[in-house]
Amino acid sequence: MPPTFSSAKTRTALRASARVSLDLLLILGMATVTLWLLGLMWSVVWPLVIGLLLTTLTWPPTRFLRRHGWPPAAAASAVTVVFLLVATGVVALIAVPVASQSGELTDGVMEGIHRVRDWAAGPPLNIGDDQITQASDAAISRLQDSAGSMVTTVVTAVNTVVNGLVTAVLALFLMFFFLKDGPRFLPWLTRQLPGRLATDIPVVAARGWETLGVFVRSQALVGLLDAVFIGLGLWILGVPLVLPLAVLTFVSAFVPIVGALFAGFVAVLIAMVSNGLTDALIVLAIIVVVQQLEGNVLQPMIQSRGLGLHAAVVLLVVTLGGSLAGIVGSLLAVPVAALFAVVWNYLREQLSDPPQEPRTDERPAGATAPS
Template identity: 30%
Template structure:
């Protein structure tokens, strides 16, 4: 009686509910797996982020490595030359920004002092009509807060020193990883593919190469867009005779690697410097230039420079940048959009590649044929490599 009741109860469950239940427990298992991977990732985040950054640098430097293969010598020579060019470019940018800041530091300090004085006068004489005593109390309270938290400031300085050491280790890891990826990238990828079942090798290889091509195209295209933004803003700032124009142009270049958001944030700093130096009119001109550049990026540069396979919808860009920022700060914002572009291309390649037949075990199998016509399962570990 109870058995018949159970069967009747199962019959009462509709097909849609069964499908929903099947999807639910599978999604829960997938979510648990992603959570476990995320926890493991946080334990080694310095190593993981360093390797991911090395992948991005490799995508940018790969055409250089291919060009330097014309130089007599092994792949180590061409890889080292490409890496040295990348290091030289990065060092030149950092040195230039440092030189610009040190050369205009006194002028910038004077402008900042004038801004503080003007702000104090505005608080006293402006719409708020704050008394001088109130402004002085605010300054004293700020000073007292700093003195009361000197211990925390010292511990923060120690933490900063530790961060610097970790950053140096990460830089060394990035350089080593980039060199070996440039030199032995094909061998590393082939080894990675062999970690998966043999029946999945072909589809995985096609999808991975499609994703890598998209990542390389995206990174190189983003470099071109960043150069255009940096030069354009630098010209506007030079015309307005704003100090640190060249350094701010480099800052715009770096910020442009975070699509839409990066240019907006770094552009705001340019507007603030223009406001300090030449007042509201100059600030408005710079703001208009930044807005025009944002529109050019969204409607002209992205469709023109990026291929169809690299394009990511602006909503996906905004969501990925915000998610990356919440998860990993600035580094997450930098990595979010390239990661989404890579996933988009890889998933499309997997979806468009022909699926293999499914065997009795439920896993895809690939069949070949013996000389006599008998099918052979290629997933058999005793078979030779194809």
């Protein structure tokens, strides 16, 4: 006989599905409103995020000083000053050698341009001087016609630089205050929250802080591996400015996608103007191999092991973050996903039933009752 369907069970299933769908819509609506509010407050949220990431990087030495009797303000001040000195030293380590060899690099660039021009004049392109002159005149006239848009672009670039400097200064001050007063935050938060929230939110915040620290340390390890491998390849090929290029590779590893592209472009350019086109192609191949190994193997493995996320999840969230918010989305995708995992694991712990302990009056089968 064909099975018969119960109308009561069907209505119950439909009501349950409707209730779950409504709950999901409410959650999505709340998430949309939260993201919209974050967008409105982004000028404050972005320095706060950078300050937190810098604090996770500088908290271990601050904790060491505080455990050895330093006052909180003195320890935070000392670590902040050392951080500024290290950052300034990194910039100097990149800028000074480049400036000292700027003349050689300029001559190499001009020589490279002449080589490209001579190559284009021969077969198979056979581009003559008249065609090159016409192309140059067309490019100059196009630049003159788009002078207004160029001015707008320059103004936008200046505003971006100014906003970046303001963000860096705010993040630095926030890092100092986090280092100084960070340990007092969770007790203060516990006193402000009512009831069960006074226990749950501080626990989640502490776990989230540990997760951010793991993310920053894993990103630094990935950048160090990139700098070592790429710097070793440049040193074997005899490319100049190996140390500045390695430092630039390490620093740019903290900015996904664009940082790697920028560091790779600089390395290939210097290899081309100093060693020629063949070595530049070899450097390009080394950078591509290292970046593919880092992006598809090392980074997902290191971050998935430290953050408790699967390697495939890391790849997917980085892709999703880049498609939604560009560079910033790629930078924040992994820590945000890790924080969501922290919240979900805590909720699962609180909602799951505690393990049942065996009853003391149970006796194994076949045992005799006491007399």
